Amino acid sequence: MSVFTPLERHELEAFLQPYGLGRLKDFQGISAGTENSNFFISLEGGEFVLTLVERGPRADMPFFIGLLERLHQAGLPVPYAVPTQSGEALRELAEKPAILQPRLAGKHVSQPNAHHCAEIGSWLARLHLATRDDILERRSDRGLDWMLEEGPMLALELHDEQLPLLRDSLHEVAELKARILALPRANLHADLFRDNALFDGNQLAGVIDFYNACSGPMLYDLAITLNDWCSQADDSLDLPRARALLGAYAALRPFTTREAELWPAMLRIACLRFWLSRLIAARRFQGRDVLVKDPNEFQRRLAQRQHVAVALPFAL
Numbered sequence: 195m196s197v198f199t200p201l202e203r204h205e206l207e208a209f210l211q212p213y214g215l216g217r218l219k220d221f222q223g224i225s226a227g228t229e230n231s232n233f234f235i236s237l238e239g240g241e242f243v244l245t246l247v248e249r250g251p252r253a254d255m256p257f258f259i260g261l262l263e264r265l266h267q268a269g270l271p272v273p274y275a276v277p278t279q280s281g282e283a284l285r286e287l288a289e290k291p292a293i294l295q296p297r298l299a300g301k302h303v304s305q306p307n308a309h310h311c312a313e314i315g316s317w318l319a320r321l322h323l324a325t326r327d328d329i330l331e332r333r334s335d336r337g338l339d340w341m342l343e344e345g346p347m348l349a350l351e352l353h354d355e356q357l358p359l360l361r362d363s364l365h366e367v368a369e370l371k372a373r374i375l376a377l378p379r380a381n382l383h384a385d386l387f388r389d390n391a392l393f394d395g396n397q398l399a400g401v402i403d404f405y406n407a408c409s410g411p412m413l414y415d416l417a418i419t420l421n422d423w424c425s426q427a428d429d430s431l432d433l434p435r436a437r438a439l440l441g442a443y444a445a446l447r448p449f450t451t452r453e454a455e456l457w458p459a460m461l462r463i464a465c466l467r468f469w470l471s472r473l474i475a476a477r478r479f480q481g482r483d484v485l486v487k488d489p490n491e492f493q494r495r496l497a498q499r500q501h502v503a504v505a506l507p508f509a510l
């Protein structure tokens with residue numbers, strides 16, 4: 195299970211007291227996450243999730259809190275940091291940045307249908323529309339430069355037959371970097387996988403886990419999302435789901451010609467990002483009781499995306 199920082203009841207009770215939300219009834223570590231420590235917290239005053247942020251600089255916490263507050267104000271279903279009675283939203287527990295958020299209803303969907311994908315496409319367009327005119331700047335710590343730095347080092351750990359795919363992909367990043375950075379920008383979720391969305395039946399109940407959020411090209415967010423929501427068991431794209439996601443997105447924010455041109459490459463670059471980050475996680479947590487997702491899944495997807503059959507709809 196992925197609770198990196200276990201908590202004792204007494205330290206939790208002391209931490210929760212300033213919220214004025216009543217007695218602690220129950221708490222439980224959440225095994226699902228891979229990056230942060232999360233706990234379901236049941237208080238007399240309601241159900242909450244406590245997150246201890248394990249990765250990334252503390253200086254970024256006001257960005258996450260500010261972005262979630264803005265999205266909450268814009269009516270998007272997201273968790274947000276609950277303040278204490280004296281107005282403190284960002285706190286510290288066990289020497290980690292800590293925030294308490296309302297627990298959202300709903301369940302993760304592991305086998306999405308076209309309707310789920312359309313809901314996700316609309317949500318992503320709403321995120322981008324709510325932020326593109328006044329972007330909260332944050333450079334991704336898993337961005338293009340990071341790929342170009344980490345890729346060659348990780349190559350040393352790969353088998354020979356994996357190297358051409360990695361080398362070609364890094365070459366594509368270097369070649370297209372300037373054009374990608376010139377694409378239309380907004381705030382990105384940058385990790386909108388199925389395990390970061392909660393559904394109530396076919397209805398999207400909320401999107402969680404903004405700890406990879408950043409500013410950047412909107413098309414990159416779409417590629418990350420599509421690669422997870424619309425991949426089939428053989429890692430190729432499922433066309434009806436992909437068209438539903440892209441169509442719902444484009445109905446709210448039409449794509450530009452430049453975005454349409456870079457779309458196939460963007461899908462590949464989004465695969466590379468998670469291939470590399472999963473290789474790093476696999477090395478870091480080897481032999482530990484931590485959920486590590488399979489890096490090879492994204493190697494296979496990267497290989498599959500060398501030919502992309504799903505064009506962007508409605509390119510201007």
Ligand SMILES: Nc1ncnc2c1ncn2[C@@H]1O[C@H](COP(=O)(O)OP(=O)(O)OP(=O)(O)O)[C@@H](O)[C@H]1O
Binds near residue numbers: 226229230273296298
């Ligand atoms: N606000 C919330 N409401 C309901 N459930 C939540 C909430 N926040 C987190 N969870 C639950 O906790 C689990 C782990 O949370 P989260 O995805 O944020 O962790 P993580 O370690 O950052 O994971 P990863 O980066 O691997 O997606 C989620 O899958 C979800 O089940």
Ligand SMILES: N[C@@H](CCO)C(=O)O
Binds near residue numbers: 385
């Ligand atoms: N969603 C990521 C993990 C958290 O960033 C992955 O599937 O590799």
